Each structure stands twice: as C-alpha cells, then as structure tokens.
Amino acid sequence: MTKPFLQVENLKKTFPAPRGEPPLTVFAGVNFSIEKGEFICVIGHSGCGKSTILNIMAGLDQASDGYVFMDGKEIRGTSLDRGVIFQNHSLLPWKSALSNVMFAVKSRWPGWSREKVREHAMKYIAMVGLKGTEDRKPSQLSGGMRQRVGIARAFAIEPKMLLMDEPFGALDALTRGTIQDELLSIWSQAGQTVFMITHDVDEAILLSDRILLMTNGPNASVAEAVQVDIPRPRQRETLFKHERFYQIRNHLVDFLVRRSRELAGTGGGETRTVRLKAVGGDLEDGDGEPSRRRAAGGT
Amino acid sequence: MVTNINLKAAIVSALMLAGLLIVWEASVYTGPGAATGEMSEYEMLTGGAQPDDSGIPAPSAIISHAITELSDPFYDRGTNDKGIGTQLLYSVGRVLTGYGLAVLVAVPLGFVVGMSPVMQKALNPYIQVLRPISPLAWMPLALFIIQDSVKSAIFVIFICSIWPILVNTAFGVASVKRDLLNVARTLELSRLKTAVTVILPAAAPTILTGMRIAIGISWLVIVAAEMLVGGTGIGYYVWNEWNNLDLTSVIFSILMIGVVGMVLDSMLAAATRAVQYAD
Ligand SMILES: Nc1ncnc2c1ncn2[C@@H]1O[C@H](COP(=O)(O)OP(=O)(O)O)[C@@H](O)[C@H]1O
Ligand SMILES: [Mg+2]
Numbered sequence: 001m002t003k004p005f006l007q008v009e010n011l012k013k014t015f016p017a018p019r020g021e022p023p024l025t026v027f028a029g030v031n032f033s034i035e036k037g038e039f040i041c042v043i044g045h046s047g048c049g050k051s052t053i054l055n056i057m058a059g060l061d062q063a064s065d066g067y068v069f070m071d072g073k074e075i076r077g078t079s080l081d082r083g084v085i086f087q088n089h090s091l092l093p094w095k096s097a098l099s100n101v102m103f104a105v106k107s108r109w110p111g112w113s114r115e116k117v118r119e120h121a122m123k124y125i126a127m128v129g130l131k132g133t134e135d136r137k138p139s140q141l142s143g144g145m146r147q148r149v150g151i152a153r154a155f156a157i158e159p160k161m162l163l164m165d166e167p168f169g170a171l172d173a174l175t176r177g178t179i180q181d182e183l184l185s186i187w188s189q190a191g192q193t194v195f196m197i198t199h200d201v202d203e204a205i206l207l208s209d210r211i212l213l214m215t216n217g218p219n220a221s222v223a224e225a226v227q228v229d230i231p232r233p234r235q236r237e238t239l240f241k242h243e244r245f246y247q248i249r250n251h252l253v254d255f256l257v258r259r260s261r262e263l264a265g266t267g268g269g270e271t272r273t274v275r276l277k278a279v280g281g282d283l284e285d286g287d288g289e290p291s292r293r294r295a296a297g298g299t
Numbered sequence: 300m301v302t303n304i305n306l307k308a309a310i311v312s313a314l315m316l317a318g319l320l321i322v323w324e325a326s327v328y329t330g331p332g333a334a335t336g337e338m339s340e341y342e343m344l345t346g347g348a349q350p351d352d353s354g355i356p357a358p359s360a361i362i363s364h365a366i367t368e369l370s371d372p373f374y375d376r377g378t379n380d381k382g383i384g385t386q387l388l389y390s391v392g393r394v395l396t397g398y399g400l401a402v403l404v405a406v407p408l409g410f411v412v413g414m415s416p417v418m419q420k421a422l423n424p425y426i427q428v429l430r431p432i433s434p435l436a437w438m439p440l441a442l443f444i445i446q447d448s449v450k451s452a453i454f455v456i457f458i459c460s461i462w463p464i465l466v467n468t469a470f471g472v473a474s475v476k477r478d479l480l481n482v483a484r485t486l487e488l489s490r491l492k493t494a495v496t497v498i499l500p501a502a503a504p505t506i507l508t509g510m511r512i513a514i515g516i517s518w519l520v521i522v523a524a525e526m527l528v529g530g531t532g533i534g535y536y537v538w539n540e541w542n543n544l545d546l547t548s549v550i551f552s553i554l555m556i557g558v559v560g561m562v563l564d565s566m567l568a569a570a571t572r573a574v575q576y577a578d
Contacts, residue, residue, distance in 0.1 A: 060481050078484045090478040094500050094576035103496070107486040139577035157486075 003072055004033035005193060006057075006161065011066035013052050026052055027220040030066070032212055032271050034161075039187060039194045041204035042222075043252060044214025045260060050197045051087075054163050057195065058084045070161065080108050083159035085167045089146040091138040097149045098125055098134035101156050108157040124152040128182055144175035148182070155186055164196040168203070177236055180206060188233070201252045205230070206239055211248075212271070213255050216264035223263050226251060227275040247276045320358045327357040356547040364547045365554075378530075379539060383552060386536040387559055390525060393449065393532065394517045394563075397456025401513065405461045406506060409468020410494060413502070419469065426465065434459035434520050438527055448528035455524045460513040467509025471502030503574035511567035518560045533559075 011030040017023045026049040034040050042050050055061035057068055059078035068075040070082070091100045101121040106112070112120070125134045128148040138146050147167060154162055168176045180203060187194060198204050204211045205228055213224045230242050239245055251274070356364075372384025412419050434455045441451035475498050483493040525534025533556055540548035 058485060060484060078487060080485075080487050082485070084481070084485045086478055086481070088478065090476075090482050092479065092482070092497065092500070093578050094574075104486055107488055107492075137577065 003069075005036040005038075005071065006034040006195075007067075007069045008032050008053075008057070009067045009069070011053065011056065011068065012064050013049060013056070013061075014064040025064075025219055026217050027214075028065075029221050029269050031269070032222050032225060034193060034195060036193055037191050038209045039207055040196065040210055040212060041208040042195070042197045042212045042214060043199065043201065043204055043256065044220065045216050045256065046199070048214045048217040048220040048260075050214060051165055054084075054165050054195065054197055058082055058163050060084075080157055081160045083154035083157055083162045085147075085150050085154045085162065085164040087165045087167065087169055089138070089143075089150040091146060091149055091153075093138050096135045096137055097130060097141065097145075097152075098122065100138070100149055101125060101153045104153045104157050121152075121156055124156040125149075127155070127186055128152045128179075142175075144171050144179060147171060148179060151179070151183065151186070155190060155192070158190070159192065161193045161195065164194065166197050166199065169199065176200075176203070181236065183207070184234070201249055201256070202239075204228075204252070205245060205248055206234055206236060210273075211252065213252070213260070215260050215266065219265040221266070221269070222271045223259075224255070224272045224274045227273065229275065244276065251276060323355075324357050324359060327354060356550065360547050361550050365551050368548075368551060381531070381536075383533075383536070383555055386531060386533045386552075387555060390521050390532040390534065391559065391563075393453050393525075394456055394514070394521050397453040398460045398514060398517050400453075401457045401460035401464055402510065404457075405464035405509075406468050409465045409506070410472050410498070412465070412469035413472025414494070414498070419473070426462070430462045430466070434516075435523055435527070438524065442528075448530060452521065452524045452528050452532075456517045456521060459516050459520045463512040463516065464506070464509045467512070468502065468506045471505025471509075472498055474505070475501045500574070500576075504571060504576070507567065507571040507574055511564065511571060514563050514567050515560070518556075518563055522556060 008030060012025065012028040014023050014025045030053065042053070044050055052061060056063050057075065059075055059082065075082075091097075092103065095103060098118070098121055101124055102117050105117045105121050109117070122131075122134070125131060128151055130145060130148055130152065133141065133145065138149070141149065147170075151167070154164075168179060171179065184207060194207075196207065198207075208228050211226045211228060212222050213226065214220050215223050226248060228244075228248060230239070230244050230248075368383050372382045373388075374380075374382040375385055412422055437455055437458050438451060441454045442448065445451050445454060479497055479501055480493070483497045488496065521532065522534035522537065525532035526538045529535050529538075533552060537549055537552045537556075540546075540552065
C-alpha cells in the first residue's frame with residue numbers, strides 16, 4: 001500500500017488563553033488523508049478550527065501536536081508547492097490584476113524572461129475570464145473579479161496542492177455559481193489536489209470527491225469523510241436531479257444541525273469514511289481504505 | 300449665476316485680499332504713523348534716522364520692493380547684500396541636506412522597529428524622550444561638538460525631521476495587513492524581497508505622510524536656526540533686515556518663506572498621491 005499524497009496525523013492546536021483562563025484547544029486528534037488529484041471540501045461550524053487547519057497545512061501556522069506530511073515529507077513552513085487562495089482575495093492593491101499574477105509567477109520561476117512571465121500570467125488571466133480587464137487595479141474590480149484574480153494567481157504558480165479558505169464566501173449566488181464552474185473546469189484540466197473550506201453544502205457536493213465533516217469546537221475533530229459518488233462532469237443545473245444529491249445533502253445538513261453538536265468535544269480519533277447506499281440513505285462504513293484508523297490522540 | 304465652486308472660492312479669495320490691501324494701504328496714509336511731524340517714542344529711541352520707513356510699510360511699497368527683488372533674485376554682493384533667491388537657496392539647501400539624511404536613517408530604522416516587536420519595545424523609550432525636545436535645544440550642543448554653524452543648522456534639521464519619519468515608517472510597516480505578509484510567505488519571498496516588494500509599497504503612503512510632516516517642521520525650524528547661527532539663509536536675512544529696520548524687506552521675506560514652504564509641501568503632497576493606492 002502506497003502512502004497517501006497528503007496525510008494529517010493527530011493534529012492538535014491549542015491557543016494560549018488570555019491570563020487567568022485555561023488555554024483553548026481548538027481541535028485535537030484530527031486525522032485524514034488526501035489522494036493526489038482529489039478535491040476535498042471541509043464543512044463545520046464557524047470556530048471549529050477549519051481555517052487553523054488550513055493555515056497549518058499551508059505552513060503559515062504551527063500545530064501544537066501532530067504532523068502533516070505531503071509527498072512523504074513533513075510540512076514545515078510555507079512552500080510554492082502549496083498555493084493558497086485566501087478568503088478576502090489578498091491581492092496587492094497597488095498592482096494591476098495582471099501584475100499581481102505576474103508577481104507570483106516571477107517568484108515561482110525567477111529565471112524566466114519578462115515576456116515569458118507575462119505570457120504565462122495572461123494564460124491564467126484568460127482562464128478565469130478576465131481578459132480585457134487585466135490592467136485594472138483590485139479596487140476597480142468587483143468582488144467576484146478580485147476572487148478570480150486570486151484563483152488565477154494561485155493556479156498560475158502550478159502548485160501541487162491548492163488550499164482555499166471559503167474562497168466564495170463573500171460573493172453573491174450568481175457570481176459564485178459562475179466561478180464554481182470556472183474552478184471546476186480549471187481543476188479538471190490542471191489535475192491539482194484541492195483542499196477547500198466552505199460553509200455551503202451545495203457547493204461542497206458540486207465540487208468534492210469527499211467532504212470532511214468537523215464537529216463543533218472546542219476539541220473539535222474530523223468525524224466523517226463523506227464520499228460524493230456522483231459522476232463527473234457535474235453540472236450545477238442538473239446536479240440536484242441525481243439520486244445521490246439529496247441523500248448526501250440530507251446527511252450533511254443533519255450532521256451540521258444535529259450531530260456536529262452531539263459529537264462535539266469527543267476528541268477525535270479515527271475518521272469514518274461514509275458512503276451512502278443507493279436506496280434509503282442509511283449510513284454504511286466505507287469499504288475502501290479508511291482515511292485513518294488510529295487511536296485517539298486528542299485530549 | 301456662478302455655479303463652479305472653484306470659481307466662487309477664487310472670487311471670494313480675491314475680494315478678501317483686495318479688501319485687506321485697501322484697508323491696509325489707507326491706514327498707512329491716515330494712521331498715527333503717517334504723521335511725520337512728530338517722532339514716535341520708538342523713532343526717538345532708534346535715532347529717527349529713517350522717517351520715511353518709520354511705520355508699517357504700505358502694500359504698494361511691498362509690491363514694488365518685491366518686483367525689484369524678484370527681477371534679480373540671485374545677486375550676491377558680499378555678506379550682507381545677497382538676493383532673496385540666493386538666501387532662500389541657502390536655506391532650502393540646508394533643509395534638503397538635513398532632511399535627506401534623516402530619510403536615509405529614519406526609513407530603514409523605522410522598518411526595523413516596525414518589523415520587530417523586540418526592537419519596537421527596546422527603542423520606544425528613547426523615541427518617546429527624544430521626540431518632544433525642541434530641535435533648537437540641540438543647537439548649543441551641536442555647535443560645541445560640530446564646531447561649524449552651517450553643519451549645526453543641518454544637524455538641527457536632521458534631528459527635527461527624523462522623528463515624524465521614524466514614527467510613521469514604524470507605524471506603516473507594523474500595520475501592513477497580515478494577509479499580504481502571508482501572500483509573501485506562500486510565495487517563499489526572502490525577508491529582504493518581502494520588505495522591498497510588499498511592505499514598502501504597502502506602507503509608502505504612511506511613510507510619505509511622515510515625510511510631509513517632517514519637511515513642514517524643517518522649514519519652520521530652519522528660519523529660527525539661521526536667526527541663531529547667522530551668516531546666510533532666509534532666517535538670517537529676515538533678522539538682518541529687522542536690524543536695518545527695513546520692514547518692507549521683512550514683510551516681503553515673510554511672504555517668500557510662506558511661498559517656499561508651500562512649494563515644498565505640495566511636492567511631498569504630490570509624492571504622497573503618487574504612492575497612494577485604493578484598498
Ligand atoms: N491567534 C489566535 N489566538 C487565539 N485564538 C485563536 C487564534 N486564531 C483562532 N483562534 C480561535 O480558534 C478557533 C478556531 O478558529 P478558526 O480556525 O478561524 O475557525 P473556523 O475557520 O473554523 O471558523 C476560534 O475559536 C478562534 O477564536
Ligand atoms: Mg475560517
């Protein structure tokens with residue numbers, strides 16, 4: 001058996017508390033793994049530590065305990081191999097859309113000529129449908145366009161893995177739909193591995209291969225990994241007609257409404273792989289390789 | 300009906316100026332100073348040597364003086380007879396030298412303070428104590444150590460420019476958005492590259508604001524410093540004309556100080572606008 005592309009083992013994060021109070025353990029015993037080329041979404045109530053996990057995977061933050069391995073190597077610090085799309089676009093406001101993408105491309109391939117950098121950046125600007133507006137500053141772009149520049153920037157450096165923290169959270173439903181489609185088409189061409197946080201259940205079903213469900217914090221953990229076995233390519237318009245759609249959706253909503261609270265603070269351990277049956281909607285333990293089968297390491 | 304607000308403002312400005320000049324001109328010819336028969340107490344004290352220049356000069360006299368001076372601003376006929384332009388150039392030169400040195404020191408130092416919480420805490424007490432000291436209070440010490448009046452004046456400009464630039468740079472650098480720094484980290488930029496390509500442009504508007512405050516203070520201080528050290532410069536010139544009881548020249552140079560100060564400020568304002576970005 002080969003090691004998974006990315007592996008998170010017994011991850012725990014504790015923040016030192018303001019004086020007098022005990023320190024806050026946001027999550028503990030978080031275990032999951034991601035295969036190369038997989039699209040993974042994470043769902044959980046706000047404050048359960050999704051962003052913190054993503055930041056640790058990006059190398060921007062450090063875990064209090066546990067490990068993250070990518071390609072068999074432990075993650076220490078940031079890397080151009082892991083592109084990050086931030087929630088609020090985080091473009092350099094004094095640079096045009098194109099310059100923002102070029103800035104990233106230049107740092108990825110410092111030896112490239114200006115022409116080559118420009119050409120490469122333009123390719124990704126065009127891919128997210130911003131050709132013609134590439135010379136505008138972020139302040140002259142709409143929220144959706146800014147987020148697209150952020151996506152172009154992240155994809156342009158061709159990282160092995162993309163980390164996205166609620167990338168469409170601030171967008172209206174219409175724009176969000178368009179960008180989701182674009183993201184899917186870029187992803188299917190580039191074949192990158194994606195780890196994405198979202199609070200939108202439908203978005204998660206549309207995009208993911210598997211959906212990680214997190215219990216409420218503190219002491220949150222990843223309780224389940226739900227398989228989304230709806231064949232690709234998926235269409236937003238027809239997705240809801242697929243027999244699995246409402247099964248999965250109900251399962252997710254039930255988790256968010258009820259079980260995330262009931263399971264809260266149980267301290268992690270193994271992540272159950274869940275595959276919903278064709279009829280009925282009962283749960284069944286996955287017959288595939290479970291993400292992690294490990295003793296609980298949380299507090 | 301005038302609708303343009305700029306035009307309206309210009310008309311009001313012009314009317315106010317005209318009103319002021321008329322009242323001033325009239326009061327010079329009808330006021331107590333105009334009576335030339337008796338000498339005022341002050342005139343008696345100063346010997347009453349210049350009965351024609353005894354009162355506040357009329358605007359017309361100042362304007363005609365200004366025309367003469369500005370038609371040949373850069374002449375130089377010895378120590379006490381230099382054109383207003385020459386004197387202003389001396390002062391501007393000193394300001395720019397002291398100010399330039401302050402920028403070279405304060406901006407990098409501000410980066411260090413802004414990027415490192417330890418340095419911030421370590422240097423803060425010094426900054427807080429040194430900042431409120433009037434720059435002119437340094438003058439005796441500077442004269443003693445440097446032993447050169449011109450260099451001492453430049454030092455005083457340096458010391459008064461450094462604080463606003465240092466404090467603003469440190470503040471601008473420290474308040475660069477965490478997200479932008481994270482972008483730099485995910486792109487694996489070196490510390491130096493991050494400082495130059497991300498932090499500097501992000502903090503530039505704040506730094507330039509500090510530089511604009513500093514140039515204003517420098518221009519205020521140079522006049523007083525030159526009054527103290529003498530020799531050349533617009534501050535010395537004003538004081539010298541006062542000793543000559545040439546109030547026309549005094550008022551004219553006051554106006555010129557204002558004009559040059561405005562030009563310096565608008566240059567920095569333009570630079571600030573150039574690095575400003577919309578968030
Ligand atoms: N730097 C920090 N110091 C202390 N507590 C923090 C810090 N960052 C996050 N937290 C806490 O950790 C918890 C998880 O935060 P976060 O990962 O942002 O959650 P999510 O993204 O799931 O909404 C929150 O309760 C938050 O208050
Ligand atoms: Mg979050």
